[in-house]
Amino acid sequence: MNARLHPSSSPVVQGNSTDRAALVVDDLAKQYATPQGPFTVFDGIHLTVQSGEIVCLLGASGCGKSSLLSTIGGLQPADWGHIYLQGDRIQAPDPRIGLIFQEAALLPWLTVQHNVALGLQLSHMPRLSRPALRSRIDQALLSVGLEKFHRTYPRQLSGGMAQRVAIARTIARDPQLLLMDEPFSAFDAITRLEMQQLLLGIIAQQRCAALLVTHDIDEALLLGDRILLMSRNPGRIYREWVVTTPQPRVRHTEDLMSLRAEIFTALSEVMARSTP
Ligand SMILES: Nc1ncnc2c1ncn2[C@@H]1O[C@H](COP(=O)(O)OP(=O)(O)O)[C@@H](O)[C@H]1O
Numbered sequence: 001m002n003a004r005l006h007p008s009s010s011p012v013v014q015g016n017s018t019d020r021a022a023l024v025v026d027d028l029a030k031q032y033a034t035p036q037g038p039f040t041v042f043d044g045i046h047l048t049v050q051s052g053e054i055v056c057l058l059g060a061s062g063c064g065k066s067s068l069l070s071t072i073g074g075l076q077p078a079d080w081g082h083i084y085l086q087g088d089r090i091q092a093p094d095p096r097i098g099l100i101f102q103e104a105a106l107l108p109w110l111t112v113q114h115n116v117a118l119g120l121q122l123s124h125m126p127r128l129s130r131p132a133l134r135s136r137i138d139q140a141l142l143s144v145g146l147e148k149f150h151r152t153y154p155r156q157l158s159g160g161m162a163q164r165v166a167i168a169r170t171i172a173r174d175p176q177l178l179l180m181d182e183p184f185s186a187f188d189a190i191t192r193l194e195m196q197q198l199l200l201g202i203i204a205q206q207r208c209a210a211l212l213v214t215h216d217i218d219e220a221l222l223l224g225d226r227i228l229l230m231s232r233n234p235g236r237i238y239r240e241w242v243v244t245t246p247q248p249r250v251r252h253t254e255d256l257m258s259l260r261a262e263i264f265t266a267l268s269e270v271m272a273r274s275t276p
C-alpha cells in the first residue's frame with residue numbers, strides 16, 4: 001500500500017448511522033500510473049449509503065466518478081482506505097453488489113431470459129435449483145416490465161429495453177448495493193424519465209442501497225435522497241445535500257428549483273477551482 005497520498009481534506013460525509021450501513025467508504029484514495037508519473041484520481045473519500053437510500057454522485061466529466069465507482073465495486077484496488085459492505089470489508093467483486101453501466105452489454109446470441117440467467121450462474125454466485133432460477137428470472141423481468149420478452153433476442157430490443165434487461169440481470173441476483181455509472185445518459189429525455197421512475201420503483205421494492213453516478217443535476221434532483229458533489233484534481237467530496245422533497249418529484253419540480261440553483265453554483269465553483 002502506498003504512503004498517504006494527500007492529507008484528507010474532504011469533509012467526512014456520512015449518513016446517520018455507519019454501523020448498519022449497506023456501504024461505508026472510509027478515506028479512500030486511488031492513483032493511476034501515467035507516463036507523466038502517478039496521478040491521484042481521487043483522495044480522502046468518505047461516504048455512507050443506507051439500505052433503501054439513493055445517493056447520487058454528481059461531478060464534471062473527468063473528476064473521477066467512474067474510477068471511484070469501479071473501486072467501490074471491487075473492479076480495481078484502492079491505494080488507501082477501506083470499503084465495508086454491511087460491515088464486511090471488501091477488496092474484490094462481491095455477489096451482494098450489482099453494477100449497471102451506460103452500456104447494457106447483453107450477449108447478442110442469447111435470449112433475454114438467458115442473458116438474465118447469466119448473472120445468476122456466475123461462479124461466485126450461490127447455485128440455484130432450476131425452479132428457483134426460473135422464478136428469479138420471471139420476477140426480475142416482471143419488475144422491469146419485460147415479462148413478455150423472455151425469448152426475444154437483444155437485436156429485437158430498443159436501447160431502453162436492452163437497459164431494462166441489464167437491470168433485470170442485476171436485480172435477479174438480489175444485490176444489497178446497486179452501483180450505477182450514468183446508466184441512462186444515452187437515452188432521450190422521455191426514455192430517461194421512464195427509466196428513472198422504473199429505478200425508483202425497483203429500489204423501493206428491493207430495499208437495496210444505491211449509489212448512482214451522474215453528470216446531470218436534474219437526474220440527481222429527481223432520484224437522490226442525498227446528492228454528493230465531487231470536485232476534481234484530485235476527486236474529493238466537495239458538498240452534500242439532503243433532498244427532502246417527497247417522491248414522485250416530477251410533481252415538485254418548482255420546489256426543487258432553488259436547490260438546483262445552489263448545486264449549479266457549487267458545480268461552477270469546483271470547476272473554477274480545478275483545471276482539468
Ligand atoms: N486506467 C486509467 N489509467 C490512467 N488514468 C485514468 C484511468 N482511468 C481513468 N483515468 C483518468 O482519471 C480521470 C478520471 O476519469 P473517470 O474516473 O473516468 O472520470 P469521470 O467518470 O468523472 O468522467 C481522467 O482524467 C481519466 O483520464
Ligand SMILES: [Mg+2]
Nearest residue numbers: 065066067181
Ligand atoms: Mg465516467
